[in-house]
Amino acid sequence: MAVPSFGLGTFRLQGQVVIDSVRTALELGYRAVDTAQIYQNEAEVGQAIAESGVAREEIYLTTKIWVENYSKHTLIDSLHHSLRKLRSDYVDLTLIHWPAPGNGVAVAEYMQALAEAKAAGLTREIGISNFNIALTREAIAAVGREHIATNQIELSPYLQNPTLVSFLQxxxxPVTSYMTLAYGKVLQDPLIQAIAARIPATPAQVVLAWALRKGYAVIPSSTQRNHLASNLLAPQLALSDSDMALIDSLERKGREVSPEGLAAEWDD
Structure with missing residues (x-):
């Protein structure tokens, strides 16, 4: 199954806040949820899904393996632990969260461990996150291009990663965009606001529609029901070629996330 084009992100949401966000999103019609071991909210996400009344098989659930679990001796055990928290026998997609090139575990080792997890039925698809071109090539060499369901990377109108995106395509x-709204910064951009006012749409809908038209999957998060509902309408918004070009012109290499020791050297 391909990665759904629209899902719910849960980064920085914990406790009752993430339970409410996931529960509300599922009520509204979201059917993809993205979490990670390091978010420390897998148990709450699992609770919200279990209590939602939506059948597990209708939900595309993603988690990400954290750096300390990359060794072939620990990765699968850590995924079992995640599954217990998520109250599920499997996840639909498991990603390596950051390449962490200096942590002493080779790309081939953790990608092959991921492939073993897939073969064991613990995850239906596997992929990568925050990988540059060189490390994506290593991942391809380890497991084969056809087994990499996505590279989830930071992408927004302020950070468009053209070299990496072109290579992945x-x-x-497939490309999954996170931080698509750049922590909300692009929502304040006068150009985005002008396009939104003219269509009319919300600034978030405009930015999400831009990413979707480029072929990226998106996983925006929100704690507010009206924003969750509004964002879900973005796939129905058709931007003109001229609007797309205007948004493309906002590139400023405005990277929001690049933790030392976890990120490799970026291509753009």
Whole structure:
């Protein structure tokens, strides 16, 4: 199954806040949820899903393996632990969260461990997150291009990563955009606000529609029901070629996330 084009992100949401966000999103019709071991909210996400009344098989659930669990001796055990928290026998997608090139575990080792997890039925798809071109090539060499369901990377109108995106598209590796709204910064951009006022739409809908038209999957998060509902309408918004070009012009290489020791050297 392909990664859904629209899902719910849960980064920085914990406790009752994430339970309410996931529960509300599922009520509204979201059917993809993205979490991670390091978010420390897998148990709450699992609770919200279990109590939602939506059948597990209708939900595309993603988690990400954290750096300390990359060794072939620990990765699968850590995924079992995540599954217990998520109250599920499997996840639909498991990603390596950051390449962490200096942590002493080779790309081939953790990608092959991921492939073993897939073969064991613990995850239906596997992929990567925050990988540059060189490390994506290593991942491809380890497990094969066709087994990499996505590379989840930071992408927004302020950070468009053209070199990396072009490479991923050439390799037919789907792109998932996170931080698509750049912590909300792009929502305050006068150009985005002008387009939104003219259509009319919300600034968030405009930015999400821009990313979707480029072929990226998106996983915006929100704690507010009206924003969750509004964001869900973004796939129905058709931007003109001129609007797309205007938004493309906002590139400023405005990276929001690049933790030392976890990120590799970026391509753009």
């Amino acid at each position: 050439e390799q037919q590796i």
